[in-house]
Amino acid sequence: xxxxxxxxxxxxxxxxxxxxxxGLSSAVLFHFNGRIAGIAGIFGxxxxxxxxxxxxxxxxxxxxxxxxLLAIATPERFGSAVESRSVVIVAAGLLVxxxxxxxxxxxxxxxxxxxxxxxxxxxxxxxxxxxxxxxxIVITRAFVGGAGGGAG
Amino acid sequence: MTATMKLVPVFIAGFLFALGLGIGGMLDPxxxxxxxxxxxxxxPTLAFxxxxxxxxNVVAYRISAxxxxxxxxxxxxxxxxxxxxxxxVVGSILFGIGxxxxxxxxxxxxxxxxxxxxxxxxxxxxxxxxSFLAGLAMxxxxx
Numbered sequence: 058x059x060x061x062x063x064x065x066x067x068x069x070x071x072x073x074x075x076x077x078x079x080g081l082s083s084a085v086l087f088h089f090n091g092r093i094a095g096i097a098g099i100f101g102x103x104x105x106x107x108x109x110x111x112x113x114x115x116x117x118x119x120x121x122x123x124x125x126l127l128a129i130a131t132p133e134r135f136g137s138a139v140e141s142r143s144v145v146i147v148a149a150g151l152l153v154x155x156x157x158x159x160x161x162x163x164x165x166x167x168x169x170x171x172x173x174x175x176x177x178x179x180x181x182x183x184x185x186x187x188x189x190x191x192x193x194i195v196i197t198r199a200f201v202g203g204a205g206g207g208a209g
Numbered sequence: 210m211t212a213t214m215k216l217v218p219v220f221i222a223g224f225l226f227a228l229g230l231g232i233g234g235m236l237d238p239x240x241x242x243x244x245x246x247x248x249x250x251x252x253p254t255l256a257f258x259x260x261x262x263x264x265x266n267v268v269a270y271r272i273s274a275x276x277x278x279x280x281x282x283x284x285x286x287x288x289x290x291x292x293x294x295x296x297x298v299v300g301s302i303l304f305g306i307g308x309x310x311x312x313x314x315x316x317x318x319x320x321x322x323x324x325x326x327x328x329x330x331x332x333x334x335x336x337x338x339x340s341f342l343a344g345l346a347m348x349x350x351x352x
Contacts, residue, residue, distance in 0.1 A: 069253075071234070072233050072258045072261065073258070073261035074232055074233070075228075075230065075233020076260060076263075076265075077229070077262065077265050078232060079225075079229035079233065079258065079262040079265075080263065080264065081265055082222045082226040082229055083222070083226075083269070084273065085218050085222045085225065086218065086222035087279070088279060089215075089219075089279060089281055090279055091278070091284060091285040093287070094222060096314075097314075097315045100319065100336070100337075101344065104341045104344065105340070105341050115216045115219045115220050115223070116223040117319060118220060118223065119219065119221065119223020119226070120226060120319050121223075121227075122220075122223070123224040123225070123226065123320065123323075124319075124320040127231040128324050131231065135236050135321060137238075137239070138238060138328045139312045140238075140312075140328075143331060145310055145311065146311055146328055146335065147331060147332075149313070149335070150307070150318070150332040150334070150335025150338070151342075152303050152304065152306050152308075153304055153307035153308055153315065153336050154335065154341075155343040155346075156300045156301065156303030156307060156339070157300065157314070157340070158339070158343035158347070159296050159299060159347065160298070160300020160304055161288065163314050163315050164308075164314045164316070165315075169259065169266060170266065171288075177291070178290060178291065181297065181301075182298075182301045183301075185301035185302060185305065186302070187305065188305065189302045189305025190309035191245050191246070191247045192305075193245075193306045193310070194247075194309050197309075
């Protein structure tokens with residue numbers, strides 16, 4: 058039923074709305090708690106903690122609660138995996154985990170929060186990770202061929 | 210205002226974040242990879258999501274910053290570095306590569322755990338491992 062409601066809205070409006078919610082989320086976290094809603098940083102601070110663990114854990118709980126609601130109400134939002142090979146999933150996870158921490162941010166930290174503050178570092182980071190992703194798909198396709206980045 | 214009550218906005222922020230990802234289509238890896246697939250069938254959804262987020266956050270950030278301090282704290286926790294550094298670029302390249310391979314970045318990956326799939330769990334475990342290694346590397350390199 059909820060899916061029906063949303064199907065009445067043009068897709069790009071849905072996307073803008075989703076983005077606005079992300080912006081609202083960041084705004085709430087910053088306004089009340091003074092923290093940047095950069096998921097890589099929040100998660101990273103849980104994997105190799107240097108204090109400040111509790112708020113990170115609570116934020117992640119919020120993510121999971123929201124995810125649970127989505128899983129119940131609109132499970133189709135999760136789509137289906139583009140990659141099924143375990144080796145590739147592990148490699149991707151390692152690269153994302155390492156890269157976002159080493160680069161001090163991800164799509165939310167740099168792409169949303171950093172760009173909102175007109176941070177030049179975040180602009181460079183955002184263009185770099187988008188560019189690297191796009192280039193990877195081009196290169197993978199050149200070697201593997203066919204549609205999709207090697208998912209087969 | 211107890212310490213527990215101060216965590217309520219944190220939970221709400223996390224909850225809204227997941228909803229934003231879901232409604233914005235960012236939990237669907239095919240949509241994300243579709244955005245990065247510039248020369249294939251390009252899917253602009255991610256651009257609209259980011260646009261919507263920036264419209265809200267550019268304004269909200271300035272309003273909040275003008276207060277001088279967060280509601281529940283002494284100071285804003287903002288990044289200190291201003292210069293573009295090698296780790297920023299190298300990290301971003303590695304992230305971008307991994308992101309395009311499975312269509313997950315940290316937010317959607319963690320939120321996806323709620324769907325309970327093996328892929329989600331495996332990815333987050335690997336992401337945790339990568340993050341941990343980066344933490345070690347940064348300590349070694351004094352970053």
